Amino acid sequence: MIARKEFNPPTAPAGSRIRTVIGPVHPALKEPIKFLFEIEGETVVDVDFAPGHAHRGIEWMGMRRNCVQIIHTAERICGICGVSHSLSYCRAVEQAAGIEVPPRADYLRTIYGELERIHSHLLWAGVAALELGFDTLFYKAWEVRENVMDLLEYLSGNRVNYGTLQVGGMRRDIEPAQHERIFESMDYYTGLFDDLLEMFLDDSVMKTRCRDTGVLSRGDAMRLCTVGPTIRASGIPTDVRQDHPYCAYGDLDFKAVTPEALGGEVHGDVYDRIIVRLLEVKAATQIIRECIDKMPDGPINAFKKLFLLLNHVKKAEGEGVGRHEAPRGEVFHYVKLAKNKEEAEAWKVKASTYSNLMSWQTMLKGQQIADIPIVVASVDPCISCTDRVALIGDGKTSILTNEQLRRLSRRKTEALRSGGAP
Amino acid sequence: MTISKALNKSLWVYHLNSGSCNGCEIEIVAAITPRYDPERFGIKLVGTPRHADVLLVTGPVTRKMKEKVLRVYEQTPDPKLVMSIGACCISGGPFYESYTLEGPLDDVLPVDVYVPGCPPRPEAITFGVVTALRKLEELQRRK
Amino acid sequence: MNPDSIDRLLSPAEIVEHFGRLLGDGLVASSVYERFEGRKTSGSVQIWLTIDRRRLKEAVRTLIGIHFPHLTVISGCDVGDDIELNYHFYIYYGRARGEYGVFLKTLLPKSDPAIDTITDMIPGALTSEREKQEFFGVTITGIPDSRRMFLPDDFPEGVHPWRKDETGIQEHMVKKLYEVGKEPVEKRREAAAAAPQQPQQPQQPNEAS
Numbered sequence: 001m002i003a004r005k006e007f008n009p010p011t012a013p014a015g016s017r018i019r020t021v022i023g024p025v026h027p028a029l030k031e032p033i034k035f036l037f038e039i040e041g042e043t044v045v046d047v048d049f050a051p052g053h054a055h056r057g058i059e060w061m062g063m064r065r066n067c068v069q070i071i072h073t074a075e076r077i078c079g080i081c082g083v084s085h086s087l088s089y090c091r092a093v094e095q096a097a098g099i100e101v102p103p104r105a106d107y108l109r110t111i112y113g114e115l116e117r118i119h120s121h122l123l124w125a126g127v128a129a130l131e132l133g134f135d136t137l138f139y140k141a142w143e144v145r146e147n148v149m150d151l152l153e154y155l156s157g158n159r160v161n162y163g164t165l166q167v168g169g170m171r172r173d174i175e176p177a178q179h180e181r182i183f184e185s186m187d188y189y190t191g192l193f194d195d196l197l198e199m200f201l202d203d204s205v206m207k208t209r210c211r212d213t214g215v216l217s218r219g220d221a222m223r224l225c226t227v228g229p230t231i232r233a234s235g236i237p238t239d240v241r242q243d244h245p246y247c248a249y250g251d252l253d254f255k256a257v258t259p260e261a262l263g264g265e266v267h268g269d270v271y272d273r274i275i276v277r278l279l280e281v282k283a284a285t286q287i288i289r290e291c292i293d294k295m296p297d298g299p300i301n302a303f304k305k306l307f308l309l310l311n312h313v314k315k316a317e318g319e320g321v322g323r324h325e326a327p328r329g330e331v332f333h334y335v336k337l338a339k340n341k342e343e344a345e346a347w348k349v350k351a352s353t354y355s356n357l358m359s360w361q362t363m364l365k366g367q368q369i370a371d372i373p374i375v376v377a378s379v380d381p382c383i384s385c386t387d388r389v390a391l392i393g394d395g396k397t398s399i400l401t402n403e404q405l406r407r408l409s410r411r412k413t414e415a416l417r418s419g420g421a422p
Numbered sequence: 423m424t425i426s427k428a429l430n431k432s433l434w435v436y437h438l439n440s441g442s443c444n445g446c447e448i449e450i451v452a453a454i455t456p457r458y459d460p461e462r463f464g465i466k467l468v469g470t471p472r473h474a475d476v477l478l479v480t481g482p483v484t485r486k487m488k489e490k491v492l493r494v495y496e497q498t499p500d501p502k503l504v505m506s507i508g509a510c511c512i513s514g515g516p517f518y519e520s521y522t523l524e525g526p527l528d529d530v531l532p533v534d535v536y537v538p539g540c541p542p543r544p545e546a547i548t549f550g551v552v553t554a555l556r557k558l559e560e561l562q563r564r565k
Numbered sequence: 566m567n568p569d570s571i572d573r574l575l576s577p578a579e580i581v582e583h584f585g586r587l588l589g590d591g592l593v594a595s596s597v598y599e600r601f602e603g604r605k606t607s608g609s610v611q612i613w614l615t616i617d618r619r620r621l622k623e624a625v626r627t628l629i630g631i632h633f634p635h636l637t638v639i640s641g642c643d644v645g646d647d648i649e650l651n652y653h654f655y656i657y658y659g660r661a662r663g664e665y666g667v668f669l670k671t672l673l674p675k676s677d678p679a680i681d682t683i684t685d686m687i688p689g690a691l692t693s694e695r696e697k698q699e700f701f702g703v704t705i706t707g708i709p710d711s712r713r714m715f716l717p718d719d720f721p722e723g724v725h726p727w728r729k730d731e732t733g734i735q736e737h738m739v740k741k742l743y744e745v746g747k748e749p750v751e752k753r754r755e756a757a758a759a760a761p762q763q764p765q766q767p768q769q770p771n772e773a774s
Binding site for chain 2: 080082139142
Binding site: 223227336 | 658
């Protein structure tokens with residue numbers, strides 16, 4: 001155990017660097033990641049990472065399962081974005097097999113996608129507050145999130161892993177009798193929105209901790225192929241829903257959300273990412289309302305019976321691509337079907353954090369150790385569960401636990417509050 | 423239900439992800455929020471296994487994580503209980519066959535309580551921890 | 566300013582023609598696909614191009630000249646004697662309803678599965694290239710970091726999970742998690758077959774159902 005020190009970053013003797021390991025139980029979408037930091041004093045000098053701890057061989061499993069079984073597997077690639085993966089997979093198979101989806105199913109898919117976005121962004125907001133030391137805000141954000149979880153359970157039967165998507169459409173409809181409950185939920189969030197913005201953005205300590213922390217410049221964001229709120233916070237207004245529309249987004253007037261919407265210039269830091277995500281919650285409530293108002297009538301699935309779908313896909317041949325703007329960024333599925341074979345010939349899954357992995361290296365260089373949790377969490381890699389930090393230097397090994405790392409982060413907040421040096 | 427003095431009316435819980443999809447993770451973290459409020463039972467989520475009484479493990483154990491899971495188990499002091507949360511831990515769940523998974527959790531660690539579901543609801547997880555408390559008390563009494 | 570860059574917006578047909586002009590016979594095949602959804606107000610465009618593998622880097626440079634692309638991922642499939650790789654690029658992002666997907670497909674023979682890296686032009690491609698090396702056994706020449714990415718360190722060399730031939734995953738490497746703790750399937754089947762057969766009650770068809 002390292003001795004407790006006062007919060008004064010020690011000036012490191014010249015040329016002394018410590019290698020620190022964080023992980024492997026960690027916040028990436030698919031896998032817990034092991035980070036290797038090179039630290040000089042309190043500043044991070046270099047970053048390396050080794051993913052693969054949650055590699056379950058899912059794409060290989062896809063080569064042994066038929067298209068309906070793969071949907072259930074795809075939903076469980078990530079628990080928080082279950083709709084994203086199953087939606088992208090369904091669209092990929094529909095392109096490969098030439099299946100036309102009825103318009104009503106497209107609108108229903110959009111509604112589920114946006115509901116998932118609300119719940120995911122509120123989850124992230126709570127986790128970001130926890131990393132900074134605002135426990136009350138964490139509990140508040142998750143309590144507020146329970147409303148949309150109840151709504152999802154009311155519509156689909158489960159809080160997580162809804163199981164409502166099918167190749168060719170949907171399995172379950174949203175009846176007009178259920179619309180009232182949906183509007184009640186949307187009114188609740190619209191009324192709460194200004195309070196949320198104030199709690200997260202107007203706090204002076206939040207501003208000091210998050211402004212100009214973990215900056216990702218515009219050029220870097222493009223070259224490293226980042227996606228989602230991370231790239232939008234760096235000033236590039238790109239969003240799959242706006243640029244390459246699918247489902248009902250082609251009919252709606254949707255604009256990508258960038259930090260300029262709240263006025264002010266774009267810094268590409270953690271604060272901008274908070275702005276983008278909170279504004280997207282508001283946009284999501286508007287999209288859901290619009291979808292319900294404009295929902296077309298008709299069937300919800302191109303195939304009435306399951307065996308018809310399976311026969312059609314078995315005889316189909318071709319390749320297809322499905323893309324969706326998940327809460328974390330772009331999710332991409334590629335499917336190749338072969339004739340007279342029920343199983344997929346090839347299936348490639350790309351989750352959003354896969355694209356954002358490389359941006360961590362650029363964002364973490366030059367940051368202090370106490371800022372590592374919030375910068376890592378700002379890319380929204382599912383759940384922040386940093387495991388343990390091992391300091392290995394000069395032959396002495398000491399273990400810093402998650403608690404101590406978080407304590408470091410909180411001490412910095414308190415020091416800022418009491419007017420001390422950051 | 424009497425709560426043994428050794429545990430001092432509280433049960434500290436450490437959650438370990440051995441390669442899961444995070445569905446069970448978010449239900450565990452949702453279980454400590456004000457809506458379900460397990461702190462009235464004294465259940466608290468801690469940041470290190472060395473403070474923990476109960477290990478909540480999720481996920482089918484991947485090959486890379488197997489050694490870490492064993493290490494965390496050894497670092498948790500006795501008396502301790504292991505709970506496997508979710509279908510993946512119990513029998514593999516949707517990942518029932520793979521080249522890189524080391525099996526359901528009871529192939530790796532001795533498990534005391536199983537909480538089925540994909541993912542199990544927060545109420546089910548709280549009920550599981552309370553069952554673990556009863557079992558731990560029973561173990562203490564038998565000593 | 567890149568002298569090859571083009572300032573005006575191209576249509577999908579013009580893009581195909583531009584590639585054809587610059588690559589000549591390096592462009593083996595092409596097709597444009599458009600998909601309309603919802604109330605069919607606007608669609609999304611995909612341009613599929615099959616490129617000879619020796620000209621892939623040139624093709625990516627041509628694409629950068631049109632608009633700096635976003636590389637989503639490199640996907641692939643084992644097709645018998647070759648490994649097919651698809652590079653999924655997207656250009657004109659940031660333009661409402663105007664993004665094109667440009668997918669470059671190449672075939673690598675299994676006798677010599679080598680291809681040039683594109684990380685010098687697009688650093689974000691590193692993750693995808695490392696993944697292809699370990700999962701397909703492709704050699705990416707010039708890659709700055711060729712360590713394993715997702716597979717465990719003690720995974721046997723020479724085994725490539727996404728291949729369908731003898732270097733792929735063999736049945737003995739697969740663990741069936743639902744079988745752990747139970748008797749092997751063959752034994753259970755033998756036990757069921759050896760159990761004395763119960764005489765079958767004749768089922769009377771129910772008139773009402």
